[in-house]
Amino acid sequence: PLVTSKEVLSKAREQGYAVGAFNVFNLESVKAVIAAAEKENAPVMIQVWSGLDTYVGLDVLGAIVQCEAKKAKVPVVLHLDHGMSPEHAAIGIRNGFTSVMIDGSSLPLEDNIAITRDVVRIAHAVGLPVEGEIGHVGGEEGGDNADVDDMIETSIEDAVEFYQRSGVDSLAVSIGTSHGKYNHEPRLNIALLSEIAKQIPIPLVLHGSSYTPEDMIREAIGQGIAKINVATEMSDAIIERTTQAIQQGLQAKYVNDLTYGAYALMTEKIIHKMRLFGSSGKA
């Protein structure tokens, strides 16, 4: 069934595992995520990046996810990823999303708190949970600023103040991950995460998780991370498998023959992530 993120994330934080939040971009990727969740009996979050709106409408992709989620035996959340304004969040809410992120992480603290409070007020009025971000997870969000290393590590004082004043239900922190591929050796500040988790009891969120070494992911889950965002690794896998199939002489009769194998690979990769995150069997 389609559920809110509150239902799946509170349990994850309490029990010390993380729910995978996988970005989707078309019907096939939605089916690939749900197939993995059903096989693993795992709760799952399906997220749509707000910037995708110009390519596939949030209304269209939202409707596909709702349709598939309602048929699923496992709990599925439809989440708006990186909403950049209260208007974005409102579009998500209007279109049946069951969880929204407002990303004010590029703004000064006071402005981030103000914009996040606005979204919390609107979303809570209709029973929807909100994810905020403090500090800034840098990298290639949406793939258009690949060389920018604009990471700002989360400050504990700011995080506590943001948590207390914004009213968010889950909180994205910046502890060393980066959106997309890394242009340096990844290193996570687990000591900082652990300190944040001691003072902030709500589910913590790890963005930029693609290409982060598995031992670091495991350590982070032990320290309050209850939602893990994965986008680029899945998209890269589909591109690689499709390119390879064509180079090996794949003869497509129908257009869907071109990508069919690639989405089966996406399901396999998601199953692997769910086992790593500890969410398998937790539906």
Ligand code: 13P
């Ligand atoms: P990656 O592309 O590094 O997996 O980051 C995904 C993300 O944070 C989506 O919000």
Ligand code: ZN
């Ligand atoms: Zn992100």
Ligand code: NA
């Ligand atoms: Na990454």
